[in-house]
Amino acid sequence: MDDSKARKNHTAPVGLKLLVTIVARQKGEFYADLIQGFGANMQVVLLGEGTATTETLQLLGLTDKDKAVILSVLRSEKASEALDTLARKFETVRNGKGVAWTVPLDSTIGVAVYRFLSNNPEGAGTLWNTRTK
Amino acid sequence: MEHSHEMIICIVNNGFSDAVMDAARAAGARGGTVMSARGTAGKEAEKLFNISIQPEKELVMILVGHEIRDGVLHALYTAAGLGTPAQGIAFALPVDAVAGE
Numbered sequence: 001m002d003d004s005k006a007r008k009n010h011t012a013p014v015g016l017k018l019l020v021t022i023v024a025r026q027k028g029e030f031y032a033d034l035i036q037g038f039g040a041n042m043q044v045v046l047l048g049e050g051t052a053t054t055e056t057l058q059l060l061g062l063t064d065k066d067k068a069v070i071l072s073v074l075r076s077e078k079a080s081e082a083l084d085t086l087a088r089k090f091e092t093v094r095n096g097k098g099v100a101w102t103v104p105l106d107s108t109i110g111v112a113v114y115r116f117l118s119n120n121p122e123g124a125g126t127l128w129n130t131r132t133k
Numbered sequence: 134m135e136h137s138h139e140m141i142i143c144i145v146n147n148g149f150s151d152a153v154m155d156a157a158r159a160a161g162a163r164g165g166t167v168m169s170a171r172g173t174a175g176k177e178a179e180k181l182f183n184i185s186i187q188p189e190k191e192l193v194m195i196l197v198g199h200e201i202r203d204g205v206l207h208a209l210y211t212a213a214g215l216g217t218p219a220q221g222i223a224f225a226l227p228v229d230a231v232a233g234e
Contacts, residue, residue: 017229020140020194022166022194046168047168047169048166048167048168048194049166049167049168050164050165050166050167051150051151051154051164051165051166051167051193052163052164056164067166069166069168069194079230080230083230083231083232084232086232086233087232087233090232090233097233098233099196099231099232099233100231100232100233101138101140101196101228101229101230101231101232102228102229102230103140103226103227103228103229104227104229
């Protein structure tokens with residue numbers, strides 16, 4: 001095994017983040033597709049309802065309380081990229097205002113699940129990959 | 134590591150999300166999102182703790198600054214805690230980055 005390959009296989013596994021995105025319901029699919037582009041293999045769209053008071057809603061010119069809540073699991077470096085892009089889209093997309101944040105994930109069970117969530121089918125950069133050689 | 138925001142999740146019986154948001158707002162929160170959920174606590178738990186568990190729940194997600202997190206959690210505990218008809222539980226998760234405030 002050459003040196004660079006060995007080093008690659010011994011880097012620490014990448015961290016995962018849970019990205020929570022709340023947008024208007026009709027924009028749910030648009031944002032889910034956008035986030036999928038950052039390597040999110042597992043996403044769930046939940047139907048939620050905003051609770052802002054009517055005064056606040058009128059002040060912001062919002063009429064619709066129905067929301068889509070998108071939960072996505074992303075590698076941490078992709079999560080920050082996705083957040084930057086989302087922040088831009090929230091400003092520019094018509095009727096695309098929203099809020100998004102990330103929560104660090106501590107653990108997952110199963111190598112296959114981890115590879116799936118981290119969008120890493122070869123398991124590159126994971127310790128266990130060395131054992132299969 | 135200190136986080137600037139926290140995500141508070143409060144799970145209450147159906148119909149109590151308004152009580153949750155009123156309490157949270159009084160403690161400084163600005164808004165939240167409500168989702169319908171179904172509780173899954175088993176029949177054994179109902180017998181063991183001598184309580185009745187309503188399966189229809191509402192899950193309220195509130196993003197708050199970390200400095201008001203304890204205040205909001207305490208407000209939720211008193212307004213919608215397990216000792217109230219809302220039978221609510223609330224917890225906070227650390228948020229490491231936010232977009233769109």
